[in-house]
Structures are given as C-alpha cells and as structure tokens.
Amino acid sequence: MDSGALTSDWLPAYQAVLRESFVPDVIWPGVGPADGGPVAGIDRRTDPEGWFRTVYSDTSLTTQWDDGTHTGTYRGNIPTCSNSQPTMVFSMLAALDVQPGCKVLEVGTGTGWNAALLSERVGCDHVTTIEFDPENAATARARLDAAGYHPVAIVGDGSQGWPGRAPYDRVLITASLREIPADIIRQTRPGGIIVSPYATEYGGEAVVRLTVQEDGSASGPFVGSSAFMRLRQQRAYRTHVKTYLGGKPWPADGRRTTTSLSPEDAADWLPMFVIGLQTQGMFPYPEKLEGGRYTLWLRDTQVTSWASIDFVPGAEEFEVHHSGPRELWSEVTAAHAWWDDQGRPEFERFGLTVRPDGTTLAWLDSPEHPVPAVG
Known part of the structure; x- marks a missing residue:
C-alpha cells in the first residue's frame, strides 16, 4: 500500500x-x-x-x-x-x-x-x-x-x-x-x-x-x-416525511424563506460531520430531481419539525420551507458559519471527550475549546 x-x-x-x-x-x-x-x-x-x-x-x-x-x-x-x-x-x-x-x-x-x-x-x-x-x-x-x-x-x-x-x-x-x-x-x-x-x-x-x-x-x-456500517444496536429507523407533513401535500404549513447558503456547500462528508457535532436530533435526506436539481429534506428525530431546501444548479438563492418549533435550516447555516469562521478545519483538528456520566463533548484542537452547540 x-x-x-x-x-x-x-x-x-x-x-x-x-x-x-x-x-x-x-x-x-x-x-x-x-x-x-x-x-x-x-x-x-x-x-x-x-x-x-x-x-x-x-x-x-x-x-x-x-x-x-x-x-x-x-x-x-x-x-x-x-x-x-x-x-x-x-x-x-x-x-x-x-x-x-x-x-x-x-x-x-x-x-x-x-x-x-x-x-x-x-x-x-x-x-x-x-x-x-x-x-x-x-x-x-x-x-x-x-x-x-x-x-x-x-x-x-x-x-x-x-x-x-x-x-x-x-x-x-x-x-x-x-x-x-x-x-x-x-x-x-x-x-x-x-x-x-x-x-x-x-x-x-x-x-x-x-x-x-x-x-x-x-x-x-x-x-x-471513515465510512463504516452502523453498529446494529445503534441503527436509526426514520419516520417517513409524510408523517411530518401531517398527511397534507407539500409544503403543508411550511413557512417560505430563502437562503444564500447552497445545500451543496453543506453536503460533503466533512461539513456534514461538523454540522452534526453542533446539532442534536436532526438528519438530512436529498430527494433527487431532474436536471441536477434536488430537494434537501431536514427532519428532527422527535417528529416535530422539518425543512426543505430546493437546490437549483447555478442559483445564488435557494427556496426554503420550514415548519415546527425548530428552524432546522437555520441551525445548519449557523453550524456551517462557525466552521467557516474557524478556517474550515479538517477532521484531525476535532476531538471527543466522553465523561463518566456518558455526556459526550466535541472539541476543536483541545478539550479546552469545545465545539459550540446550536439549536
């Protein structure tokens, strides 16, 4: 090798x-x-x-x-x-x-x-x-x-x-x-x-x-x-987006906004990891459409909030719909902005501490510099 x-x-x-x-x-x-x-x-x-x-x-x-x-x-x-x-x-x-x-x-x-x-x-x-x-x-x-x-x-x-x-x-x-x-x-x-x-x-x-x-x-x-298969005892089982929409057609009760952060900028393995270190109980799913377009769905694990972001190639602004007490895309943009402000550090600058009570804390460069939580 x-x-x-x-x-x-x-x-x-x-x-x-x-x-x-x-x-x-x-x-x-x-x-x-x-x-x-x-x-x-x-x-x-x-x-x-x-x-x-x-x-x-x-x-x-x-x-x-x-x-x-x-x-x-x-x-x-x-x-x-x-x-x-x-x-x-x-x-x-x-x-x-x-x-x-x-x-x-x-x-x-x-x-x-x-x-x-x-x-x-x-x-x-x-x-x-x-x-x-x-x-x-x-x-x-x-x-x-x-x-x-x-x-x-x-x-x-x-x-x-x-x-x-x-x-x-x-x-x-x-x-x-x-x-x-x-x-x-x-x-x-x-x-x-x-x-x-x-x-x-x-x-x-x-x-x-x-x-x-x-x-x-x-x-x-x-x-x-890395990219390993999940330990079976920790697999995630997701609720279908139809449940989040309450049986109504999209966008149901979703509130419309726009964003300048492209879903593509938050889609690679590293930014996803950094976003995940800062957020709790949220997961993405890209729904592919024609012509390179897709809808990025965000859902929370408590089945209270969702967001959809429509990616269009070449666009500078992207349509967002969100519903529920959490503004999930706002959490993503805040987490991405923090990563950007730090100079977009790679995986190796991050670390993890697991306390005796099971609390897990992520940090940047040393345990004295915890990764901030958003949301």
Whole structure:
C-alpha cells in the first residue's frame, strides 16, 4: 500500500495473514453504506482472476447484505458486513498502538481478518473478538480455525463488551457508533486506548482515538475520515416525511424563506460531520430531481419539525420551507458559519471527550475549546 498506512511493525502480520482466506467466494467491491457500487458481485468460481485481483486491491469488499437474508450474486438492499479497505484496516491498527502483551477486545468480528491480524501480532490468548450476527460469527470462526488462529470468539452484543476478559489494554471497534458505549469504557483500563468510527446523527464520520482516564472518562482526537456500517444496536429507523407533513401535500404549513447558503456547500462528508457535532436530533435526506436539481429534506428525530431546501444548479438563492418549533435550516447555516469562521478545519483538528456520566463533548484542537452547540 502506497498510502503509508501499512507500517513496518504490521508488515509481518500482513504477510502472514492472507486476506483471501477471510473473504467468501462472492464479493462486491467498493460498496459503502450509501454507495451504488456494482449490481453483480465477483464470483471466485466463475472469475477467479478478477476475484484475486479485487481481493488484493485497496478497496472494501461487501460480504453480506440485509443481515444475511439476501442470497445470490446480485446486490441486496443494505450492505451489513464487509472486509474493510486495507488502508483503513492498517491505519486503525496503527492508531490502536498495539504493544507486545496487550489484551485486545475487538467489537465486530466481521469476516475475521482483523482478529487474525491481531492474533498474529500479540498472540491468540490476548485477543477477544465479539460478533452479534451468528452467521458471520460462525463463518469467521471457521476461517480463523482454518488459518490456525484461535482467539476467544464470542457471539453477543458488542456494545456491552465482554466483561469476563476485562480489563483490556486496547479496544478496536469495527462498526460505526453514534454513542461510545459506557460498558466499553469501563472495561478498558486507565491509559488504555479505544479506536472506533464515530458518526453524527446529521451525517459524516471519522475514526476517534480515545484514551481512558483514571476518573473513568475517555478523550482523544479524530484521526481521519471513515465510512463504516452502523453498529446494529445503534441503527436509526426514520419516520417517513409524510408523517411530518401531517398527511397534507407539500409544503403543508411550511413557512417560505430563502437562503444564500447552497445545500451543496453543506453536503460533503466533512461539513456534514461538523454540522452534526453542533446539532442534536436532526438528519438530512436529498430527494433527487431532474436536471441536477434536488430537494434537501431536514427532519428532527422527535417528529416535530422539518425543512426543505430546493437546490437549483447555478442559483445564488435557494427556496426554503420550514415548519415546527425548530428552524432546522437555520441551525445548519449557523453550524456551517462557525466552521467557516474557524478556517474550515479538517477532521484531525476535532476531538471527543466522553465523561463518566456518558455526556459526550466535541472539541476543536483541545478539550479546552469545545465545539459550540446550536439549536
């Protein structure tokens, strides 16, 4: 890998643990949570050359759809398990800073590749891996056994950790979180490190590296952008926009205004992440229209407020309709303006602190500079 993610200390594990041993015969390359990706998967039995070429490329490989209910070579509806992009795998392992003798907990066994890499590095006796999906757990266990690795493999709710082997020196979470589970922090020793993808309600995601403190809190910086599948216990289930409109045709009781902030300026992964750090209980959905136009819908999780912003290519002002006690687009514009005033900082300048009571605080550059809340 030319990115530099594969450092010399992880090179022996990479060479010893063949990725091909931890993926199934049918794979879908480059399919993320919101990507289109290929319609048909690559089947090792009919296209072995293409399969091997894909497995040893720097791309993520979707290995399960729709929590295992999907079968066949054509893609399903929602990707629910993958073998992650090697660059991401080794950048997270580098952030984990695994040292000889470390006790490691992995939340999300998935295909088993990470568990094998960790076992190769610190020994099977020092690795505990937990997987919620019984089918994934069974196939991962079989692959690990076949490759000669025997970590402690648990079928269970990873958000609760595994207290029977605690305390851990390192915790690697391979699914996206909206909340860092308190059980995970409690099961990590002071000075221990937790590495996890962290997503905001609004959107955007980055990997956070938390160090657990003596008082039971955990704090640390984000180390780069990411796009993982959500931990199943923290999935969001959205109410249809028709409920917000009260059964009336759009714009129902929506109040009309205009905005000079283009929805496009707030649509990339980084500004979405920063907006999400500042807002609570709000999420977007773009409804595509013809000619490059779309309507950006905003809704709150309490089903009290909504907004719609109509994007037209080349326009300098955009029509807004909003309803309810919260002016959701005003919250977005305020959050975006703060980010702009700070010089549009990247992911790595932000950090997160989780207090012992579970309160989560985002900050810029240091915990002494909290990210302001809007709304």
